Amino acid sequence: IAGACAAVCSMVSFVPQAWRIVKTRETSSISPVMYGFNVTGFALWSAYGLGLGEWPLIVTNSICLVLSAFILMMTLLPKQKKDAVANSVDPS
Template structure:
């Protein structure tokens, strides 16, 4: 018997979200954002925000949950990168 599509979605969302956290935690702990591309992080964070909105609009729980969870540390790292450039 195959797992439900929703279960697969939540598992995929969990794995991709979890894969983001080690680098984000390392960056937040060290405070070093020199190796991070501002353009890439700005695009990434904007994309995550839009995927969150998409998940909300189409009522897709896995997409919404994964992207809201990822958005928090992504926005913090982006903010630190912007502050570092000043």
């Protein structure tokens, strides 16, 4: 139960930041170096889970990888491309 709750918290923790970026297109306060390490860590955890055949590790870390990679990508994109991505995610 503790592991499942930890997995859910880990996955959900990136959603508010990703959604805020989509709504505001503001990423100046986000550290690309930190998110670069985050993305690398989640990729390695996913690979480790694949090596072990442990689906909880694979699923949890893959979802975190996608969300953190989205945040990193939005941090690195120029404004025009950032706007285009955000508009495709939330056209309102």
